[in-house]
Structure formats: C-alpha cells, structure tokens
Amino acid sequence: MNKNVNSQYHRCEYRHNNFLLHEHSNLKEFKHDGSNQCWMRETKKIEDKYFCAFHMPENHEDEECQKLQSLTLRELIEEWNADKEINVFLMFGMRCGEIDFNGITFKSDAYFNESTFTGDTIFNKTIFSGSIHFGKSTFLRNPQFNKASFANNAFFDNVKFIEGASFGEATFYNNAIFFNAKFSQLTYFAESIFRKDAMFSGAKFNGYAFFYRCLFKKICAFESVAFNDVTNFNRTEIYIGPDMGRCSFKKAPSFHDVSMSQSVIFREARFSDVISEDAAANYRTLKVAMNKASNKIQEGVFYGLEQASLRNQPEAKFSFKLFSRLYEKSSNYGQSLTKPIRYFVSINTLFFFIYCCIKFPMTRIYEYVNSGLPNFGDNLSLVVSFIFSNIPSVFKIGSSTLVKDTFGDLSSFQQLLVSILALSQSLISITLITLFILAIRRIFKLN
Ligand SMILES: [Zn+2]
Numbered sequence: 222m223n224k225n226v227n228s229q230y231h232r233c234e235y236r237h238n239n240f241l242l243h244e245h246s247n248l249k250e251f252k253h254d255g256s257n258q259c260w261m262r263e264t265k266k267i268e269d270k271y272f273c274a275f276h277m278p279e280n281h282e283d284e285e286c287q288k289l290q291s292l293t294l295r296e297l298i299e300e301w302n303a304d305k306e307i308n309v310f311l312m313f314g315m316r317c318g319e320i321d322f323n324g325i326t327f328k329s330d331a332y333f334n335e336s337t338f339t340g341d342t343i344f345n346k347t348i349f350s351g352s353i354h355f356g357k358s359t360f361l362r363n364p365q366f367n368k369a370s371f372a373n374n375a376f377f378d379n380v381k382f383i384e385g386a387s388f389g390e391a392t393f394y395n396n397a398i399f400f401n402a403k404f405s406q407l408t409y410f411a412e413s414i415f416r417k418d419a420m421f422s423g424a425k426f427n428g429y430a431f432f433y434r435c436l437f438k439k440i441c442a443f444e445s446v447a448f449n450d451v452t453n454f455n456r457t458e459i460y461i462g463p464d465m466g467r468c469s470f471k472k473a474p475s476f477h478d479v480s481m482s483q484s485v486i487f488r489e490a491r492f493s494d495v496i497s498e499d500a501a502a503n504y505r506t507l508k509v510a511m512n513k514a515s516n517k518i519q520e521g522v523f524y525g526l527e528q529a530s531l532r533n534q535p536e537a538k539f540s541f542k543l544f545s546r547l548y549e550k551s552s553n554y555g556q557s558l559t560k561p562i563r564y565f566v567s568i569n570t571l572f573f574f575i576y577c578c579i580k581f582p583m584t585r586i587y588e589y590v591n592s593g594l595p596n597f598g599d600n601l602s603l604v605v606s607f608i609f610s611n612i613p614s615v616f617k618i619g620s621s622t623l624v625k626d627t628f629g630d631l632s633s634f635q636q637l638l639v640s641i642l643a644l645s646q647s648l649i650s651i652t653l654i655t656l657f658i659l660a661i662r663r664i665f666k667l668n
Pocket of ligand 1: 274276
C-alpha cells in the first residue's frame with residue numbers, strides 16, 4: 222500500500238502507544254518513516270489534524286466513515302498484497318464496522334492489535350500467510366474464522382469476543398495463542414486443527430465451549446481456564462496433554478471418545494456440577510481416561526464426582542443415596558486412608574464411654590463420690606478388653622458369658638442393650654477396617 226503513497230495524501234495522526242517497530246525485525250522494512258501513522262487517501266480534518274476512517278476520534282464517527290472503513294480495508298489489503306515488497310500490514314488500534322475478508326489472502330504479517338470490530342467480521346476461508354495479531358482486540362459481533370488457515374502464529378491473546386466466536390474447521394499451522402481471551406456466548410472450534418501448540422491458558426468461556434472433533438498435534442494448554450457453561454471436547458484427539466490444571470468447570474465437561482495423552486493433567490481443577498443429567502456419564506468417561514493414564518488420584522476424584530452425580534439423579538433409590546453418602550463421609554469413596562482410622566478411633570472411644578456408663582451406673586453416683594469407683598483399674602481393663610474382643614467377633618456378640626464377665630449380673634433388658642451396642646460397635650469397626658484396607662489397595666495397587 223505504501224508504494225503508491227503520494228504526497229497529496231494526508232497522514233493520519235493516530236499514534237499507537239505500543240508500537241512494536243523496534244521489536245520486530247520485519248517491521249524495519251516498513252516504509253512509513255518508522256512511525257505508525259497511516260497513509261490514507263481519505264482523511265478527515267478534525268481540529269487541524271487529519272484522521273483516517275479507522276482512527277477517527279469516537280465522537281466523529283458517522284455513517285460515511287463506516288462505509289469508508291468496509292470499502293477501504295479490503296482495498297488496502299489487496300493493494301498491499303499486490304505490492305512486490307514484503308511488508309507487514311499495520312492497523313493498530315483501529316475501529317472498524319462490517320468487514321468481509323472471505324477467501325482473501327494476507328501475504329505477510331498483519332497487526333490489528335487493540336482494535337475494535339463493531340460490525341460483522343468475516344474471515345471465512347481467509348489465508349493468513351504471515352503471523353496475525355489481534356492481541357487485546359474486541360469483537361462486538363461474532364467473528365467468523367471458519368475454514369481459515371493460519372500459516373504462522375495466530376495471536377488472539379487478551380481478545381474479547383462479546384458475541385461468540387466461530388473457528389469451525391480452521392487450521393492453525395503454527396502456534397494458536399489465546400491466552401486470557403474472553404469468550405462470551407457460543408465458542409465454536411469444531412473440527413479445528415492445531416498443528417503446533419494451542420495456548421488457551423487463563424481464558425474464560427462464558428458460553429458453550431465447543432471443541433468437538435478437534436485435533437491438537439502438540440501442546441494443548443488450558444491451564445486456569447474458567448469454563449462457565451457446557452464444555453464439549455467429544456471425539457477430540459490430543460497428542461500432548463491436555464493440561465487442564467486449576468481449571469474451573471461450572472458444568473461437568475464432556476470428553477467422550479477423546480484420545481488423550483498420558484500427560485493429561487486435571488490437577489487442582491474444580492468441578493461444581495453434580496446435578497446435571499449427563500454429569501455422571503461425563504465423569505465416568507474422565508475416570509476411565511485417568512485409569513488409562515494410570516493417574517490413580519485423579520481417577521479417584523472423578524469416581525467420587527460420578528458417585529455424587531448418580532446420587533443426585535431423580536431415579537436414585539434411597540438405599541443407594543444413603544450408602545453412597547456414608548461411603549463418601551467415611552472414606553471419601555476409598556480415597557482417604559486417614560478418614561476410616563479417625564472414625565474407628567473416635568467411634569470406639571464413644572462406645573468405651575457408653576460401656577463405662579453401664580458398668581458404673583449413674584444411679585450409684587453418691588456411692589462413687591463417697592468411696593470412689595469400685596476396683597476402678599480392674600473394671601476399666603475389663604471394659605477395654607470387652608471393646609477389643611467385640612471387634613472381630615461379630616457372630617459371637619451377646620455371648621452371655623462375655624457380657625457377664627465384663628458387666629456382672631445385668632437385667633435381661635440391660636443384657637439385650639449391651640448385645641445390641643456390641644453388635645453395632647463390631648459392625649462399624651469391621652466396616653471401617655475394611656474401608657481402610659480397600660483404600661490402601663486402591664491407592665497403592667500397581668494397576
Ligand atoms: Zn489511521
């Protein structure tokens with residue numbers, strides 16, 4: 222475009238704060254005298270200064286200006302493409318209405334950093350031969366990049382997509398950088414191909430995140446991403462990762478028929494959905510994937526989420542809900558070694574106090590106050606050995622000799638009460654020991 226620059230054209234006065242000229246070797250060839258001012262045929266004089274249609278002060282934008290934008294930008298790109306010298310296309314901080322780049326080719330690097338796209342923005346089947354830079358830009362309408370191909374790095378870092386974004390069947394031949402991008406409404410990446418690294422860390426998806434049947438050939442980084450709606454990665458192929466560490470998922474993410482690498486990471490990810498209809502199935506899929514990757518801890522996390530989701534389904538039976546809840550509380554679905562032990566100790570301590578109350582009835586409290594507990598040490602050791610002998614002898618509970626040896630003569634009601642208590646103590650203790658052993662097995666088993 223600069224080749225045809227003629228002195229009769231006015232220079233646009235817009236200056237961009239973060240002009241990158243010195244940082245980018247390609248840009249040295251840029252002919253605009255090392256400044257970031259753009260040359261335009263059509264400029265408007267505003268208070269002694271000239272501005273192009275893309276950099277007009279906001280209160281001076283009018284219909285005429287918007288018409289100029291859509292016509293001129295395509296024209297400028299075509300002119301730039303025709304220029305034999307390879308320069309970069311610079312349009313920092315522009316404000317642009319409707320544009321249609323359907324099928325157009327960008328011959329080299331193009332910079333649209335910190336721009337605002339206010340109208341329909343169409344890049345369908347566009348070929349970006351150089352790197353493309355949209356860093357910190359805002360798209361007010363759903364931009365379309367369907368079937369676009371990005372031959373070099375594509376920078377969409379910190380971009381705000383206010384009304385969704387479409388990248389269906391797009392191909393990223395180099396790195397796709399979407400760090401801290403904010404996606405609202407539907408984000409459509411179905412059947413996109415990422416041949417190099419896909420970097421989405423820190424991004425926010427406030428609408429449906431649709432990554433159906435994508436192909437991630439290199440690093441697939443989604444660290445600390447907030448998925449605030451449905452997340453669909455079904456039938457996606459991922460060669461490295463995905464790294465979903467510290468992500469938050471408002472709805473159970475769907476990863477059905479995904480081929481993931483062994484390096485898949487969900488460390489410290491937060492899942493807040495255990496009620497939606499497909500939550501259990503979604504967690505089950507992830508559980509199986511973690512099992513394949515031999516990631517025991519994460520497998521356990523997804524197993525727990527699956528169980529909690531099943532419990533919340535309307536058709537879940539009461540007994541299932543009860544035992545599921547008990548299993549969660551007592552050992553966190555077999556994930557916790559310390560929980561069963563803690564419960565074992567505290568429950569048996571409780572029974573010890575109950576047995577003591579039977580051994581030393583409160584009705585004789587005056588007697589104890591006056592002359593102390595009778596044979597305190599001996600009686601205490603009797604109760605303790607009663608506790609221990611109960612634990613393994615669930616089928617011998619209530620054997621009258623054992624009860625008699627410990628508590629002396631009891632009324633038949635008291636004898637029945639002690640038998641029931643002993644049975645409960647034994648059953649609970651055996652269950653907790655079993656849960657402890659199962660947790661050891663689950664956590665340390667080889668495969
Ligand atoms: Zn300008």
